[in-house]
Amino acid sequence: xxxxxxxxxxxxxxxxxxxxxxxxxxxxxxxxxxxxxxxxxxxxxxxxxxxxxxxxxxxxxxxxxxxxxxxxxxxxxxxxxxxxxxxxxxxxxxxxxxxxxxxxxxxxxxxxxxxxxxxxxxxxxxxxxxxxxxxxxxxxxxxxxxxxxxxxxxxxxxxxxxxxxxxxxxxxxxxxxxxxxxxxxxxxxxxxxxxxxxxxxxxxxxxxxxxxxxxxxxxxxxxxxxxxxxxxxxxxxxxxxxxxxxxxxxxxxxxxxxxxxxxxxxxxxxxxxxxxxxxxxxxxxxxxxxxxxxxxxxxxxxxxxxxxxxxxxxxxxxxxxxxxxxxxxxxxxxxxxxx
Numbered sequence: 001x002x003x004x005x006x007x008x009x010x011x012x013x014x015x016x017x018x019x020x021x022x023x024x025x026x027x028x029x030x031x032x033x034x035x036x037x038x039x040x041x042x043x044x045x046x047x048x049x050x051x052x053x054x055x056x057x058x059x060x061x062x063x064x065x066x067x068x069x070x071x072x073x074x075x076x077x078x079x080x081x082x083x084x085x086x087x088x089x090x091x092x093x094x095x096x097x098x099x100x101x102x103x104x105x106x107x108x109x110x111x112x113x114x115x116x117x118x119x120x121x122x123x124x125x126x127x128x129x130x131x132x133x134x135x136x137x138x139x140x141x142x143x144x145x146x147x148x149x150x151x152x153x154x155x156x157x158x159x160x161x162x163x164x165x166x167x168x169x170x171x172x173x174x175x176x177x178x179x180x181x182x183x184x185x186x187x188x189x190x191x192x193x194x195x196x197x198x199x200x201x202x203x204x205x206x207x208x209x210x211x212x213x214x215x216x217x218x219x220x221x222x223x224x225x226x227x228x229x230x231x232x233x234x235x236x237x238x239x240x241x242x243x244x245x246x247x248x249x250x251x252x253x254x255x256x257x258x259x260x261x262x263x264x265x266x267x268x269x270x271x272x273x274x275x276x277x278x279x280x281x282x283x284x285x286x287x288x289x290x291x292x293x294x295x296x297x298x299x300x301x302x303x304x305x306x307x308x309x310x311x312x313x314x315x316x317x318x319x320x321x322x323x324x325x326x327x328x329x330x331x332x333x334x335x336x337x338x339x
Contacts, residue, residue: 021143022144030167030168036054120143123143183238183273184273210236213233214241275307285314
């Protein structure tokens with residue numbers, strides 16, 4: 001589930017189903033297949049977008065998604081079934097018509113408005129709610145070839161639509177396990193060194209030093225040509241982010257838009273072994289979620305929880321993503337002064 005990407009164009013620049021369908025891959029971050037996509041809107045603006053596997057939609061997963069999206073601010077919906085294997089032969093007998101009817105009913109029962117329910121197959125689209133041959137011919141309508149204002153603006157602003165969800169997951173794919181585990185000994189030594197500094201009364205100085213280094217590296221990671229951290233730096237940062245106070249200082253800066261650092265968090269999340277990768281994955285996910293990229297945030301949170309099942313911050317992020325919480329509505333976090 002994802003909130004609309006803030007950098008992308010306003011939904012009010014979308015005119016008609018064809019342009020809306022052009023926008024879907026940019027909203028999700030990838031081109032969906034064998035999917036049900038629910039587009040939630042409020043007062044004509046995008047609120048939350050969710051994707052379910054068609055199998056999950058058939059098994060009753062739609063009401064839960066709708067509840068989460070309504071809590072996230074959606075009051076009306078467009079539902080889209082994506083299935084390239086289902087080519088309609090008759091407008092009156094569209095594939096997935098039973099599912100479409102059930103979705104229509106479930107949206108209405110949830111107290112929201114149904115704007116349309118669509119089918120997309122092999123580059124064409126059909127409406128389940130329209131039976132007029134004048135606007136909805138039996139052989140469907142072609143998806144637009146010319147980029148809409150939304151798609152053009154999204155591309156210009158750097159928002160990309162990857163080929164599929166697998167390609168999106170690959171953005172955070174970890175390095176081979178052997179390469180990651182080779183850092184275990186160095187990480188253990190880095191943690192022991194931090195403990196020695198604390199026992200010697202220099203813990204505060206160590207913490208300030210590593211925070212400064214993290215902030216500097218995070219800001220530098222956004223520059224063109226950034227080469228990523230070396231192994232020594234990755235180990236230092238991995239051990240540092242395992243300290244809650246250090247992680248929280250970075251988290252608050254990310255949440256307050258004083259810092260982004262997603263290229264750095266991504267590299268650390270891919271290179272560090274479990275459970276040291278969890279804090280970096282969480283920071284990447286939180287920054288992505290605050291930026292409106294809920295799909296990638298969810299993948300980062302899932303990986304963090306998979307790495308460390310007891311990582312409560314990642315649980316919080318995963319709950320925010322799956323519950324459809326609109327990041328624009330959540331107040332910025334504040335750390336107590338004593339922390």
